[in-house]
Amino acid sequence: MGEGRDRSETSLFVWQRFGRPVPPVQNVVVKKVGIVGRTLQTTNQLILNEAVNFSNFKRALRADDQKLFDALFAQARQHTAAISMADHALPFESILLAMLIEQQRQIESLQKKLNAC
Incomplete structure (x- = not known):
């Protein structure tokens, strides 16, 4: 009872x-x-949730840009450990920072290739 x-x-x-x-x-x-x-979401679930939240934005992009959009979120998933440790930030802020880190990595790689030529 x-x-x-x-x-x-x-x-x-x-x-x-x-x-x-x-x-x-x-x-x-x-x-x-x-x-x-x-029950808290995993970092992968947070990243997926943010990508879904921007689905209307993605739909408005050209097909080429939609692929880039997906690539940015894929890059963010490479930093799930760091994103999960940023408990003071909003999830999307951490995801954006992870995307920027990957972009910077690509820029530096291209600069090294240019300097080698």
Whole structure:
């Protein structure tokens, strides 16, 4: 009986971020005593979520640019460990920084090739 009462008092909330519903992996179970627990997204899920959030933007791009868009997010996935350690930043800020690191790596590689010629 006590178990049934606890279950009826338990509510499931889907938190919202920036006016958009958060995927179900971030559901929070709340009891009278407060928040019980939350499952956090993995870094790969965060990156995928941000790419999905920009799907309308991607759709508006030319086909060539859509491939570049996908390549940028693929580059960000090469830095999942660093992104996961940046807990003070918004996920998209960390993803952008990872993209910039990969872009800088490519620039420096091209500069070395030019200097070698």
